Amino acid sequence: MVKSNLHSNNKFRNGYNFDELITVLPNLKECVSKNKYGNDSIDFFDRKSVQCLNQALLLKYYGIKDWTIPEDYLCPPIPGRLDYILYASDLLAERNFKKVPKGNKIHCLDIGMGASCIYPILGNKEFQWSFVGTDIDKASLENAHKIIHANPSLSEQIVLRHQENINNILYGVIKESELFDLVVCNPPFHKSLQEAKQANLRKTSNLKGKKVNKPTLNFGGQSNELWYNGGELSFITKMIDQSRAFAKSCLWFTSLVSKESNLKLLIRTMDKFKVPEVKIVPMGQGNKKSRFIAWTFLNDKQQKAWVESRFF
Secondary structure (H helix, E strand, C coil): CCCCCCCCCCCCCCCCCHHHHHHHCHHHHHHEEECCCCCEEECCCCHHHHHHHHHHHHHHHHCCCCCCCCCCCCCCCHHHHHHHHHHHHHHHHCCCCCCCCCCCCCEEEEECCCCCCHHHHHHHHHHCCEEEEEECCHHHHHHHHHHHHHCHHHCCCEEEEECCCCCCCCCCCCCCCCCEEEEEECCCCECCHHHHHHHHHHHHHHHHCCCCCCCCCCCCCCHHHHECCCHHHHHHHHHHHHHHHHCCCEEEEEEECCCHHHHHHHHHHHHHCCCCEEEEEEEEECCEEEEEEEEECCCHHHHHHHHHHHCC
């Protein structure tokens, strides 16, 4: 069945062929059963099953071996993460004659990469982009290093950096004279652990069609992954503020925005800082609508010069 809400180039748009996935990862077989429609599926409320599916997808489509994450760390849904990369690639293509630039000369920064290293993996395997992945959590960086070490093709394409200051997002991880064509970020959505639990209860109850009283964080998540003082609005606002110091160092800054109601305030912040170009890019991820906000401090002429000097 075609998942029409995914990007047209998303390789998971037509769903999963579980027979093929089980061929590359036999352990997946014990997680697969018939759903209420009689189709092969997994229990997406079961963390082990979600992780096993991800392992099979990454192995079959990208040749990534030994991908795993520590217990209770965020386990990302691969199709949705790929959508962000694909729509971001469209952003880079706009000034490049509608052609997505490829190769490791395209330098990307992933803020809050997480233990999964998922955006650098997808960006590199889809378009051969190089990445710097940052995180405040040392355990996340250690796990990402294990994934990279197990897959030599990633070793020279992904660099890991520890963000040592909890109050900083971009400061301290972008080096002097370093240039990035794209910055991606999946910020902590919630203001507190309690808010994260309440949101999970609502989501799980809606999906199961009945009231659920115990949170089921099937995708896991540590405190720094799920909540931030002031929530995503505060996080992205700080990211916008700090991005001004790197106005000439990056072509496009982007961040996922979970709550549509936050867009108005974020755009107001952009206006306050006189950001010359801002885009809201809609996406469909799973059963919900999503989007990311993108901004650049470069005017039209500067963007064209950037592309001419770096994309060719």
